[in-house]
Amino acid sequence: MHPRDLLNEAMAGLLARPARSALTTLGTVLGITTLVVTLGVAATAGNQIVGRFDELTATSVTVEVPDNPFPLVDWADVSRVARLRGVVSAAALAESEQSANLSVRSNDVVDPTRVTDQTLTVVASSPGLPAAVKGRMVEGRYFDAGHIARGDKVVVLGRHAARMLGITRLERAPAIFIGTQAYTVIGVLDDPKREKSLASAVLLPPAIGKRYGLSTVTRVLVNTGLGAAELIAKQAPTALSPGNEGLLQVMSPSSPTRARDAVEGDVNALFLILGLVSLVVGAVGIANVTLVTVMERVAEIGLRRALGAARRHVAAQFLLESTLTGLTGGIIGASVGIVVIVAVCAAKQWTPVLDVRLAAAAPAAGAVVGLLAGLYPALRAARMEPVNALR
Structure with a gap:
C-alpha cells in the first residue's frame, strides 16, 4: 500500500x-x-x-565571635571588613548575659505612685550600627568616633525603649540612669530590620560598654551588595581576625x-x-x-x-x-x-x-x-x- x-x-x-x-x-x-x-x-x-529574592536576606552576613581568653576581634577591626569590595555597611556588637536585664530609668526621682524603672537590654556597638541593621534615626543622631574618643557619656535608645522610658523629644538633652550612672540620650533608633530586638535596647559606645561587661565584640553585622554575600562570607573572617578565621562562625544566605x-x-x-x-x-x-x-x-x-x-x-x-x-x-x-x-x-x-x-x-x-x-x-x-x- x-x-x-x-x-x-x-x-x-x-x-x-x-x-x-x-x-x-x-x-x-x-x-x-x-x-x-x-x-x-x-x-x-x-x-x-x-x-x-528577599534583598535583606540575600545581602546579610553575620559573623559570630565565640568567647575566648584572648579577644579574637577588636572594635577597630570592623573597618577592615568595611573596605572589602562588595560591602555596603558593617558594624560590631557586644552583648552579654550580664547586660541583658539592667535596670534603666529616665529620672532620679523616686515616685512611689508609678513605675519609673524599666528592665532593658544594654548593648555596645560601633558607630555604623544604623546602616548595618538597616534602621533609621527618628530623633537626634547616632554616636560617632568623636564621642568614643572623648569618652562622652551618651547613649542611643531604640524606639520602644524610648517610649517605655517616656522620652519623646531630645531638645532638652534628656538623661537616663543605668544604675546610678547618668547618660545623655542623643538619638532614637527605629525600625532595625536585621535586629528587631534593638528597638527595645539601650545602645552604648564601646568605651562605656566596658562598665557592663561589654568590652569584647560578640557579633559583626555585614551588609553586602546583591550577589556579593557568598564571597564576603569567605573573606570576612580573615579580615576580622587573620590567623584565627577558623574560630569565627559565619552565617550567610543561601544562593538565590x-x-x-x-x-x-x-x-x-x-x-x-x-x-x-x-x-x-x-x-x-x-x-x-x-x-x-x-x-x-x-x-x-x-x-x-x-x-x-x-x-x-x-x-x-x-x-x-x-x-x-x-x-x-x-x-x-x-x-x-x-x-x-x-x-x-x-x-x-x-x-x-x-x-x-x-x-x-x-x-x-x-x-x-x-x-x-x-x-x-x-x-x-x-x-x-x-x-x-x-x-
Whole structure:
C-alpha cells in the first residue's frame, strides 16, 4: 500500500466524523497544554526568584565571635571588613548575659505612685550600627568616633525603649540612669530590620560598654551588595581576625540560584503529575474512540481484506489515524500553552522563559500518545478474518 494512499485513507477516516475526532483530540490538547504551561510557568517563576529574592536576606552576613581568653576581634577591626569590595555597611556588637536585664530609668526621682524603672537590654556597638541593621534615626543622631574618643557619656535608645522610658523629644538633652550612672540620650533608633530586638535596647559606645561587661565584640553585622554575600562570607573572617578565621562562625544566605532551582523543581513536580494525568485521560479517550471506530467499520475492514489488503495495511491505517489525532492535539496544545504562558507573564510583568525544545517536543509527545493509544484497536482490526468481518 502506497504511503500516500495510506495517509489519504487515514485522513478520510478522521474527517468522516469531524465532531468525534475534535472531541477525541481535545483530551490530548488538554494534556499537552497542561504540560507546556506547567514547565513554562515553573521556569519563568524560578527565574524571577533571583530578581525578587528577599534583598535583606540575600545581602546579610553575620559573623559570630565565640568567647575566648584572648579577644579574637577588636572594635577597630570592623573597618577592615568595611573596605572589602562588595560591602555596603558593617558594624560590631557586644552583648552579654550580664547586660541583658539592667535596670534603666529616665529620672532620679523616686515616685512611689508609678513605675519609673524599666528592665532593658544594654548593648555596645560601633558607630555604623544604623546602616548595618538597616534602621533609621527618628530623633537626634547616632554616636560617632568623636564621642568614643572623648569618652562622652551618651547613649542611643531604640524606639520602644524610648517610649517605655517616656522620652519623646531630645531638645532638652534628656538623661537616663543605668544604675546610678547618668547618660545623655542623643538619638532614637527605629525600625532595625536585621535586629528587631534593638528597638527595645539601650545602645552604648564601646568605651562605656566596658562598665557592663561589654568590652569584647560578640557579633559583626555585614551588609553586602546583591550577589556579593557568598564571597564576603569567605573573606570576612580573615579580615576580622587573620590567623584565627577558623574560630569565627559565619552565617550567610543561601544562593538565590539554589532557591530558584528548588522552586522550579517543586512547581514542576507538583503540576507535572496533573499534566501526565491529563495525557493519560487523553490517551484513554483516543483508544476508546479508535476501538469504537474499528467496531463500526468491521464491514469496511472485511472488504479491504477480501480485496487483498494485508494485516499490516489495516493495522497501519488505524495506527496512523490515532497518531494523527495525537499529533494534532500536540500541535494545538503546544500553541495554546505558549499563548497562556505569554499571557500570564504579561499580566505579572514577568519575562517569559520557555525552553524551545519543549515547544518542539510537545507535538511529538502528542503523536506518541496517539500511537500508543491506537495500538490495541489497530491490532484488533488487523486480526479480523475477512469472512467473519463480511458476515
